[in-house]
Amino acid sequence: xxxxxxxxxxxxxxxxxxxxxxxxxxxxxxxxxxxxxxxxxxxxxxxxxxxxxxxxxxxxxxxxxxxxxxxxxxxxxxxxxxxxxxxxxxxxxxxxxxxxxxxxxxxxxxxxxxxxxxxxxxxxxxxxxxxxxxxxxxxxxxxxxxxxxxxxxxxxxxxxxxxxxxxxxxxxxxxxxxxxxxxxxxxxxxxxxxxxxxxxxxxxxxxxxxxxxxxxxxxxxxxxxxxxxxxxxxxxxxxxxxxxxxxxxxxxxxxxxxxxxxxxxxxxxxxxxxxxxxxxxxxxxxxxxxxxxxxxxxxxxxxxxxxxxxxxxxxxxxxxxxxxxxxxxxxxxxxxxxxxxxxxxxxx
Numbered sequence: 001x002x003x004x005x006x007x008x009x010x011x012x013x014x015x016x017x018x019x020x021x022x023x024x025x026x027x028x029x030x031x032x033x034x035x036x037x038x039x040x041x042x043x044x045x046x047x048x049x050x051x052x053x054x055x056x057x058x059x060x061x062x063x064x065x066x067x068x069x070x071x072x073x074x075x076x077x078x079x080x081x082x083x084x085x086x087x088x089x090x091x092x093x094x095x096x097x098x099x100x101x102x103x104x105x106x107x108x109x110x111x112x113x114x115x116x117x118x119x120x121x122x123x124x125x126x127x128x129x130x131x132x133x134x135x136x137x138x139x140x141x142x143x144x145x146x147x148x149x150x151x152x153x154x155x156x157x158x159x160x161x162x163x164x165x166x167x168x169x170x171x172x173x174x175x176x177x178x179x180x181x182x183x184x185x186x187x188x189x190x191x192x193x194x195x196x197x198x199x200x201x202x203x204x205x206x207x208x209x210x211x212x213x214x215x216x217x218x219x220x221x222x223x224x225x226x227x228x229x230x231x232x233x234x235x236x237x238x239x240x241x242x243x244x245x246x247x248x249x250x251x252x253x254x255x256x257x258x259x260x261x262x263x264x265x266x267x268x269x270x271x272x273x274x275x276x277x278x279x280x281x282x283x284x285x286x287x288x289x290x291x292x293x294x295x296x297x298x299x300x301x302x303x304x305x306x307x308x309x310x311x312x313x314x315x316x317x318x319x320x321x322x323x324x325x326x327x328x329x330x331x332x333x334x335x336x337x338x339x340x341x342x343x344x345x346x347x348x
Contacts (some may be wrong), residue, residue, distance in 0.1 A: 019154045021085055023147065026110050029092040034108075037100055045101045053101075054190030057094040058183045061087045065182035091117065091186055095193045102197040109203065112138045114149055116196060120189040121156040127208045135200035140207045177310045184302065184343060232269050237289055238304050239263055239277055241329060244286045245308050249319035256314055257281065291332035301333040305343055318344075 037044055045053050064083050092113050099108045115129030115138065128149060130137045141149065239260065246256050264277045280287065294301040308329065312322040323344070330340045 018081055018084075019147070019150050021081070022088060022150050022154055025085055025089045026092060026113060026150075029089060029096060029113070030108070030110060033093055033096040033100075034105070037105070045097055047101050050098060050101055050190075050194060053097055054094060054187055054194075057090050057190065058186040061090050061186045062179045062183035064090075066176070066179035087182055087186075088117075091189050094186065094190055098190065098193045099197055104197055104201065107138060107201050107203050109138060110146065111141055111208075112201070114146070114153065116193050117189065118149065118153055118156075120185070120192045121153065129196075131199075135202055136196055137202055137204045137206075139204045142207065145208050177306050180306050180310070180343065181302065184306070184339070187342065188339075232273070234293070234300060235267050235269055236273055236277065237293065238307065239267065240280070240287055241289055241291075241304060242307060242311055243277070243281050244289065245312055245322055245325055246281075247284070247286050248321045248325045250321075253314075256311060259311065259314065289329075291329050292334075295332070295334035301330075301335055302343075304333070305330050305335060305340065309343055 064086050095113050095116050096108055099105065099112075111128050119129060127139055128141065130139070242260055242263065246253075246260065260281060261278065264274050264281075267274065294304060305326070308326045309318070312318045312326065326344075327337075327340055331337070
């Protein structure tokens, strides 16, 4: 393969640094957790305790993410690297612990751990982890392919952290939104890992096809380009949904209006769209929203769900009408009812 393919996914300096550190974290988790359970066999978790184990890791990550410095843009991401890496380390450790509970230490490889994280992020695993013939196949990777897989994961993680409108522009509310997102996503990874370890898993001697990985990278670039093109429309829809939420209890609180006004003025949309949203916020009617537009992107849908819950709780209490509106929106976005209830529980 020629050298240009290694750089198929665009990376800036801090992103490359971040990706290198993620590789190190994967290696550290494999070594540390393996040594821990060799020295402490009585600490091996049982399958019955896995719900508690997953909740424990999710709550740890929630506490870590709640302290992330919310500076918009690249500077904010750079400042948050230590916390993000710790969250990833906890998620990888959780996957390892779940595998140990199922007595699968023989197949706990870097490819499996990375494959589960990629799958949980809504991304193709590029052949690292494939379900075929009623079982999961874990394929080996070269160092170069592993680096490219980590680059894709790093890109997805940074995208996910920036999905929340509130987290980007409202530090006071945003800290809660990011903390809730971290808890929610960690639980999602834990549930997926549990499902995978319940199935037969086999380490394949076949190595991941680098050509196939190049195609995955190109699809990710295309997806990001499409997101960029449609971002303005989604931003308008997200803000409209938040304005609707303010209106459903028929009690407009000044603090809520101030925060949504900040979202509008800081949003990357045209001045005419900003004026339209400000005018709409001042009126009494509610606009209809096609929430199905969010259903094909779990990150966008989850980001909006957590933003709505965060804003609804800002005045101290989530009104029954607000809760109904949020649940209806989540259903139209294709979010599982159990996940919605879990998201509400995180806000309490």
